[in-house]
Amino acid sequence: MSELYDLTIVGGGPAGLYAAFYAGMRDMKVKLIEGKEVLGGFLHHYAEKTIWDVGGIPPLRCEQLIERLSAQARTFDPTILLGRRVDTLERLERGAYRLRTDDGQSHDTRTILVAVGRGITEMTKLDIRGADRYELTNLHYTVQNPESYRGKRVLISGGGNSAVDWANELVGIAREVIVVHRRPEFGAMERSVARMLEMADVRTPYVLRELHGSGDAIRAVTIGHADDEEEGTGIERIDVDAVVVSHGYTRSYGDLLAWGLEIGQHGVRVSDQTATNLPGIFAAGDCATYANKVKLIAGAFTDAVLAVNSAMRHIDAEAPGMAYVSSHNEKFREMNKRLKRPL
Ligand SMILES: Cc1cc2nc3c(=O)[nH]c(=O)nc-3n(C[C@H](O)[C@H](O)[C@H](O)COP(=O)(O)OP(=O)(O)OC[C@H]3O[C@@H](n4cnc5c(N)ncnc54)[C@H](O)[C@@H]3O)c2cc1C
Structure with a gap:
């Protein structure tokens, strides 16, 4: 007892x-x-x-x-x-x-x-093999300190309130903000989405397919069209300094x-x-x-x-x-x- x-x-x-x-x-x-x-x-x-x-x-x-x-x-x-x-x-x-x-x-x-x-x-983690090894460097599931992104090229994956908020917050701090979302529409406040569409480089319907690292950090990512079943179609490689993933929890x-x-x-x-x-x-x-x-x-x-x-x-x-x-x-x-x- x-x-x-x-x-x-x-x-x-x-x-x-x-x-x-x-x-x-x-x-x-x-x-x-x-x-x-x-x-x-x-x-x-x-x-x-x-x-x-x-x-x-x-x-x-x-x-x-x-x-x-x-x-x-x-x-x-x-x-x-x-x-x-x-x-x-x-x-x-x-x-x-x-x-x-x-x-x-x-x-x-x-x-x-x-x-x-x-x-x-628990934050939904990126479903890409080996992604976890970048979590201590430049793969983030939350934006703790916006200033740490100053001058960087940041790719944000996600389409909810958090993803859109972070994109808007980092515009003006980061050198460039690229948003990748698997659907054409975003699940966030209309005004925030409008601001993001104006200020950030938004790619829909796209998903993250690969992370390319050198040492412990991600240097580039491959994105692909969300509807492309076959690997290797509709892909683009983008150089990045940081990746922020906001796929819910x-x-x-x-x-x-x-x-x-x-x-x-x-x-x-x-x-x-x-x-x-x-x-x-x-x-x-x-x-x-x-x-x-x-x-x-x-x-x-x-x-x-x-x-x-x-x-x-x-x-x-x-x-x-x-x-x-x-x-x-x-x-x-x-x-x-x-x-x-x-x-
Ligand atoms: C995006 C967002 C923004 C928000 N902003 C605001 C705001 O600005 N102002 C405001 O007033 N409110 C805000 N809210 C609402 C606020 O977060 C919630 O009202 C508040 O967190 C509720 O507190 P809680 O203790 O009931 O639950 P929670 O904060 O959800 O805490 C529940 C705890 O229980 C634990 N738990 C669950 N199951 C078990 C188990 N079986 N065993 C042991 N532990 C367990 C969990 O781990 C968790 O720590 C916001 C909500 C969201 C989603």
Whole structure:
């Protein structure tokens, strides 16, 4: 039997991280389990972007928001496990649950918060043999630092929002931006597509067929017409300094979908108190669905508060409906003294 926790949070995105903090305010014994090796959830897919719409926070790069959320989540020292996917659920006596992770470990808990968002996501890799050896040099699946492309000839493969955004961002920084997409139409905002078509060298319907490297870096690529079945037809070789691939992402939820949770078209169905159909199991953030659900970071925070309060009341029906507000909460008295100045 593993140590019994009050609340086990599955997922370390904004919902899970904020829930870890708020559950600490309620003196709950908390464990957070994240399938990836990093906290932050889907925010890693746009870590280089600037976020404006989180209340009370000045515009900041998303990676900074990840850092702040992660630091806040650790305020009350919850147990945080990374790189472990939660798979199975077993009902124990007296209403507790046992979760099992993909490393074979079990995790006993009184309540569970499902905060799995869009699932464990992985960028779709380029399906060309040997491509992975360029990942440390000039084959990228995200644009971390646009300035590092200054003066370069960059080829972007993809046709979604990210590909189009990156093309527009790199125009004016890179010497040349070439966009290759397998369809004639792009799946991005009309205005962005129009700008890209004007500013970049766009080739459709084309796909990347080969990477030509010298040493560890790509020096040129071969593109081919997307409809050409036979190799060697409609091909063109282009010299490049960097390749950016934006082919979407895959997602997995482990075995979580087999727990017996009621799943609707837009996620796990919950009540207005974030309760799922299984007693003691709550859902928050992008994976939860209810009337007027807000799929934003701000919405994830609100869900997290509701879910933690519901979990607390599930354990102790007499517990107050919410934590005492932080401005007047004795729990922060010593911490406030340690702050050099109020944030
Ligand atoms: C392109 C894009 C841009 C966006 N921009 C903004 C913006 O500017 N402002 C804004 O407010 N919102 C924005 N959003 C929405 C925002 O990203 C989401 O609302 C937010 O990430 C939801 O957080 P979450 O914690 O519910 O889920 P996620 O961020 O998806 O996190 C879920 C976590 O659960 C983990 N997980 C999943 N399954 C398991 C498992 N079985 N075991 C263990 N771990 C698991 C995943 O690895 C992941 O870390 C944007 C969304 C997109 C797609």
